[in-house]
Amino acid sequence: MAFLKNAWYAGAWSHEVGRALLARTILGEPVLMYRTQKGQPVALSNRCAHRFAPLDRGRLVDDAVECPYHGLRYDSRGQCVHNPQGDGVIPKGARVRCYPAVEKYRVVWIWTGAPEKADIAKIPDFGFIDDSERYGITTGTILIKANYELLSDNLLDLTHTQFLHADVFKSEAVMRGRFEVIENGTTIHSNRWCPDAPPTPPLRLALNYEKHVDFWMNMRWDPPGLMRFDVGATPTGKPREDGVHNLEMHLLTPETETSTHYFWADARTYGINDPVVEENNRRALEHAFVGQDKPMLEAQQAMMGTADLWSLNPVMLQGDAAALRARRVLARLIGQERL
Amino acid sequence: MAFLKNAWYAGAWSHEVGRALLARTILGEPVLMYRTQKGQPVALSNRCAHRFAPLDRGRLVDDAVECPYHGLRYDSRGQCVHNPQGDGVIPKGARVRCYPAVEKYRVVWIWTGAPEKADIAKIPDFGFIDDSERYGITTGTILIKANYELLSDNLLDLTHTQFLHADVFKSEAVMRGRFEVIENGTTIHSNRWCPDAPPTPPLRLALNYEKHVDFWMNMRWDPPGLMRFDVGATPTGKPREDGVHNLEMHLLTPETETSTHYFWADARTYGINDPVVEENNRRALEHAFVGQDKPMLEAQQAMMGTADLWSLNPVMLQGDAAALRARRVLARLIGQERL
Amino acid sequence: MAFLKNAWYAGAWSHEVGRALLARTILGEPVLMYRTQKGQPVALSNRCAHRFAPLDRGRLVDDAVECPYHGLRYDSRGQCVHNPQGDGVIPKGARVRCYPAVEKYRVVWIWTGAPEKADIAKIPDFGFIDDSERYGITTGTILIKANYELLSDNLLDLTHTQFLHADVFKSEAVMRGRFEVIENGTTIHSNRWCPDAPPTPPLRLALNYEKHVDFWMNMRWDPPGLMRFDVGATPTGKPREDGVHNLEMHLLTPETETSTHYFWADARTYGINDPVVEENNRRALEHAFVGQDKPMLEAQQAMMGTADLWSLNPVMLQGDAAALRARRVLARLIGQERL
The missing domain is CATH 3.90.380.10 (Naphthalene 1,2-dioxygenase Alpha Subunit; Chain A, domain 1)
Known part of the structure; x- marks a missing residue:
C-alpha cells in the first residue's frame, strides 16, 4: 500500500490549532501544528533534525518552535533560526519539513506532496x-x-x-x-x-x-x-x-x-x-x-x-x-x- | 511450523454451541459455530466473503447466518442463500468455508482438512x-x-x-x-x-x-x-x-x-x-x-x-x-x- | 546494531543479589543472578537446557539452582549436577551459560564475552x-x-x-x-x-x-x-x-x-x-x-x-x-x- 502524496488532507479542525503545540501522525509521519501570532496555521515535521526529539514538547518563541531537548529553534517554514551552542552558527541542513497548510471550511488542510503543487482550489467544495x-x-x-x-x-x-x-x-x-x-x-x-x-x-x-x-x-x-x-x-x-x-x-x-x-x-x-x-x-x-x-x-x-x-x-x-x-x-x- | 490439517480438533464443548453465535480462532483461522434448529452443530469461516466482516456479530435467520454489515446470508453449508441488494442474484463465489463438524463425547469436533476425508471414526475413544x-x-x-x-x-x-x-x-x-x-x-x-x-x-x-x-x-x-x-x-x-x-x-x-x-x-x-x-x-x-x-x-x-x-x-x-x-x-x- | 560482548556490564546492585533468585534480561539474554552460601555472586543463563524453563522460578539447593519444571540442578558454574530421572546420569551438554561475575563499587558486574578475557582491572575506577x-x-x-x-x-x-x-x-x-x-x-x-x-x-x-x-x-x-x-x-x-x-x-x-x-x-x-x-x-x-x-x-x-x-x-x-x-x-x- 502507498498513500497519495500530492493531496490535501484534513490535519485538524481550525479550533484545535492555536498557540499550543499540537502533534498528530499523518500518513505515518509525525506532524506538528500551531498558529503564528498573526493567526496563520503552520504544519512542520514534529521531529527535530538534531536528535529527533518531538518538537511538540517544546515551546513557541514568537513564531518559532524551540526543541525541548537542546534548544534549536525552527521558524514557521521549518528553517532552523537559532542554535544556542558555541558560536551560534546554524548548521547546514538544520531544518525540518514544512507542509503547506491552509485553512478552509473550519479545517486546517495539509498538503503532503511537492509544495509547489499545493493549490487550495483543489480542495472540494464544502x-x-x-x-x-x-x-x-x-x-x-x-x-x-x-x-x-x-x-x-x-x-x-x-x-x-x-x-x-x-x-x-x-x-x-x-x-x-x-x-x-x-x-x-x-x-x-x-x-x-x-x-x-x-x-x-x-x-x-x-x-x-x-x-x-x-x-x-x-x-x-x-x-x-x-x-x-x-x-x-x-x-x-x-x-x-x-x-x-x-x-x-x-x-x-x-x-x-x-x-x-x-x-x-x-x-x-x-x-x-x-x-x-x-x-x-x-x-x-x-x-x-x-x-x-x-x-x-x-x-x-x-x-x-x-x-x-x-x-x-x-x-x-x-x-x-x-x-x-x-x-x-x-x-x-x-x-x-x-x- | 505448520498444523496438521486432516485432523479432528475440539472446537468447543457441546454446551457452548447453541443458537447464539460463537466465534473462536482455530489453527489461526476465524471459526463461527452455532447449532441448527434441529440441533446439528455447524462450523463456518467467521469471515464474510464480501467485505470480511465477522459473522458472529450478525444473527441467525432460521439456520442461516446474516452478515451484520451488508446482510448477506449463508446457510449451514456456507453457501450464500440471500443477497438483499438489487435483483438479489447470489454472486458466484459467495460462500464461506464450511468445516465438517460432529458432536461426540460432549465436544463439537471440527475437521480442518479436506471434507471428504473427515471420518468420525478417527476420533479416539473417550x-x-x-x-x-x-x-x-x-x-x-x-x-x-x-x-x-x-x-x-x-x-x-x-x-x-x-x-x-x-x-x-x-x-x-x-x-x-x-x-x-x-x-x-x-x-x-x-x-x-x-x-x-x-x-x-x-x-x-x-x-x-x-x-x-x-x-x-x-x-x-x-x-x-x-x-x-x-x-x-x-x-x-x-x-x-x-x-x-x-x-x-x-x-x-x-x-x-x-x-x-x-x-x-x-x-x-x-x-x-x-x-x-x-x-x-x-x-x-x-x-x-x-x-x-x-x-x-x-x-x-x-x-x-x-x-x-x-x-x-x-x-x-x-x-x-x-x-x-x-x-x-x-x-x-x-x-x-x-x- | 550489535552489542559489545567483551565488556563488563552492571548486572545489579550488590544489595539486589542474594539467596533469592533474581532474573534480568541483559543484552537480550535472560540472566539469573544469586549469591552462593559463601557470598560469591553468580550469573547464569536463566533458561534451562532441557525445556527452556525460567530457572528463577525454581529454588536454590545449597549453591545449585533447581529447575522448577523437571528438577535438573545446575551448580554455580552452570554445570548440571543432578538429574532426578532414571539412572541419574547427567546428559552430555546439560549445562547453562555461566557469565563471569564480580562485585565492585556496590555493583555485581557481568562479563558477556569470552570468559578467559574477563579481567576485573578493566572496570573503570569509581x-x-x-x-x-x-x-x-x-x-x-x-x-x-x-x-x-x-x-x-x-x-x-x-x-x-x-x-x-x-x-x-x-x-x-x-x-x-x-x-x-x-x-x-x-x-x-x-x-x-x-x-x-x-x-x-x-x-x-x-x-x-x-x-x-x-x-x-x-x-x-x-x-x-x-x-x-x-x-x-x-x-x-x-x-x-x-x-x-x-x-x-x-x-x-x-x-x-x-x-x-x-x-x-x-x-x-x-x-x-x-x-x-x-x-x-x-x-x-x-x-x-x-x-x-x-x-x-x-x-x-x-x-x-x-x-x-x-x-x-x-x-x-x-x-x-x-x-x-x-x-x-x-x-x-x-x-x-x-x-
Whole structure:
C-alpha cells in the first residue's frame, strides 16, 4: 500500500490549532501544528533534525518552535533560526519539513506532496460549512483503527445502514430505491433515491411528519477521501425544498496504513438553534459512527490483517459500484505519482 | 511450523454451541459455530466473503447466518442463500468455508482438512465421558499462550508433577517407578507404574486409606493432541478394582502457533454425586492446570520466542521419550500432507 | 546494531543479589543472578537446557539452582549436577551459560564475552563509591525504553540541562563556558568549565552561598557505557577545595536494543549525614532522570523506530563532539569483535 502524496488532507479542525503545540501522525509521519501570532496555521515535521526529539514538547518563541531537548529553534517554514551552542552558527541542513497548510471550511488542510503543487482550489467544495445562517452544525473526530479505504467503502455503500444501523435507520425504501453511480473526472457520486416510504424515526422527527416521504442519500467522493453527503426527505411528491436535509462532510486522513483520523461535520436545516435538537442529532450520529461503524471497521481490519483487499478476492455486490470506482481512481492517482 | 490439517480438533464443548453465535480462532483461522434448529452443530469461516466482516456479530435467520454489515446470508453449508441488494442474484463465489463438524463425547469436533476425508471414526475413544453412572465428571477450558506441542510435552512427561506440582502431587514413587513408552501406529502410550508408596494427599482422600498404595499414571496420545489419562491407586498388592481412578480427556487445539485452547475433562470413580468432592477436585485440578502449568508453559514459550524446539538444541532426558515420539509422529503426518 | 560482548556490564546492585533468585534480561539474554552460601555472586543463563524453563522460578539447593519444571540442578558454574530421572546420569551438554561475575563499587558486574578475557582491572575506577566517610551516597535504577547510546548521548552533551532541566539547572554560564573533549585510548572526557555566574538553586543550597561561583561539569565515558560525572562549584576565584561537588556513577546496561537498565549513584560532599539533604538530593535527581530524561529518551526512540541514528542523517552541533567520539569508539570495538 502507498498513500497519495500530492493531496490535501484534513490535519485538524481550525479550533484545535492555536498557540499550543499540537502533534498528530499523518500518513505515518509525525506532524506538528500551531498558529503564528498573526493567526496563520503552520504544519512542520514534529521531529527535530538534531536528535529527533518531538518538537511538540517544546515551546513557541514568537513564531518559532524551540526543541525541548537542546534548544534549536525552527521558524514557521521549518528553517532552523537559532542554535544556542558555541558560536551560534546554524548548521547546514538544520531544518525540518514544512507542509503547506491552509485553512478552509473550519479545517486546517495539509498538503503532503511537492509544495509547489499545493493549490487550495483543489480542495472540494464544502461551502455549507460556512453557512451558519442556514444550518445547525455539529462536528466530531474519531480515531478508527482501520485503513481509510475501508471507511470510504462504508460511506459509498449506504445499504449497510439497513443492517449495521438498522436500529435507527431501517427503511424498506433503501433496498428498492434507485441507485446511481456517476464518475466525473476523479469525482465519484453514489446517489440513492428512495421514494414513497414511511420516514425513519430521525426523519419523522426532523420533518415532524408521519406519512410517506420521498428521501435521498447522495454521496460525493473526491480523492484521497474527502466526502460530501446530502441526505434529506420531503413529503411524497413534494419538491425537496418542502422537506429537510442534512449536508455532511466526511474527511478521511490516514494516520497509518491501518488507522484513520475521521473528521465529520453535519449541517442540518431543522432546529438549527435548538440545543435539544442539536444534542439529539449528535447522539444519533455518534451512536452510528462510534458505536456501530467504528467497531465494524476495526473488526474488518483485524480480519484482513495487513492483506490488501484485492488479495483476499472479495465478492462484489451491486452496492459496491461506487466504492470500487473510488478505489480505482485512487490506485490510478497513486500509480501516476510513482512514474 | 505448520498444523496438521486432516485432523479432528475440539472446537468447543457441546454446551457452548447453541443458537447464539460463537466465534473462536482455530489453527489461526476465524471459526463461527452455532447449532441448527434441529440441533446439528455447524462450523463456518467467521469471515464474510464480501467485505470480511465477522459473522458472529450478525444473527441467525432460521439456520442461516446474516452478515451484520451488508446482510448477506449463508446457510449451514456456507453457501450464500440471500443477497438483499438489487435483483438479489447470489454472486458466484459467495460462500464461506464450511468445516465438517460432529458432536461426540460432549465436544463439537471440527475437521480442518479436506471434507471428504473427515471420518468420525478417527476420533479416539473417550467413552468414559458418556458414562455418568460410573463417573463424576468435571470439565474446563483454558487458553494458554504457548504452542500446543509444549502442552503435549508437559502431559507426556509426568515427572514434572514432582517439581511443578510438588505441593500436592509429590511422591517418591514417581521417580523410581517403571516407565514405559509404547508406539502403536500413530498412538503413543506413556505409562508409569509406581508401586508401594505412601499415597499423595489427593489419593489418600479419594481412597480414604493411609497405608502404602500402588499407583499408576497412563497417558495415551493421538495426533494432533488428543490425550486420555488414566491415573489411579489401590492398596499395595490389591487388584486395581479395589482402588480408585480418574480418567481424563485433554484436548489441545491450536489457536495460533503460540497459543492453545486447552479443553480438559476429569472423570472420577469416587464421590461421584458429592458436591464437596466435586468442588475439591475442581480446585485441585485448576490449581495445577491454571495456577502452575499455564504460567510455566507461557514462560517456556516466552523464553523460546518463535524458535522451533529443535533449533534450540534441547537436552533430552529419559522422561522425554514419549513426547519425542509424539513430536515425530506429528512431524511425519504434517510432512505427508505437504507431498 | 550489535552489542559489545567483551565488556563488563552492571548486572545489579550488590544489595539486589542474594539467596533469592533474581532474573534480568541483559543484552537480550535472560540472566539469573544469586549469591552462593559463601557470598560469591553468580550469573547464569536463566533458561534451562532441557525445556527452556525460567530457572528463577525454581529454588536454590545449597549453591545449585533447581529447575522448577523437571528438577535438573545446575551448580554455580552452570554445570548440571543432578538429574532426578532414571539412572541419574547427567546428559552430555546439560549445562547453562555461566557469565563471569564480580562485585565492585556496590555493583555485581557481568562479563558477556569470552570468559578467559574477563579481567576485573578493566572496570573503570569509581572508588568514591566506597568512600562513605567523605560522601553521602544515593542510588537508583531506572528502566528506560530507549537504546543505551541515546543515554550516553544525553550524558555526554550537558547543554540539554539548559532546556530539558531548565526548571532546576538553568544557568547562563553553561552555554558560554569552556567545552573540552579529550580522547584517551577508549576513554572520552567531556568537560565544561563555567566561571563566574550566579549559582543554580541546587548549588546555592549545597554551598549556602548566594554570590557568583565558578562551576564545572566533567563527564568521563568508558565503553560500553560506564560513566563518571564530577559536578561542583566554588565561590568565584576560590580553589575547588573551598567548594562542594558531587561525583556520580552512571552505568548503562542494554536490556534489549531499545531498552536500557540505567543504574545511577550520586556521592555528595555536603550534608552527608543529613537525611533532609539526602531526601532533597534524591528528589532533585529523580525529577531530572525519571521525570524529564526518561520521557525524552523514550520519545526519541519512538521517533527513530528501529532505525540507526546515522541512517537518519542527524544534524551535528558543537555539544555532540564527545558523544560522537564515544559512538565511534564503541563502533570500532564492536567491529573488532566481528573480525
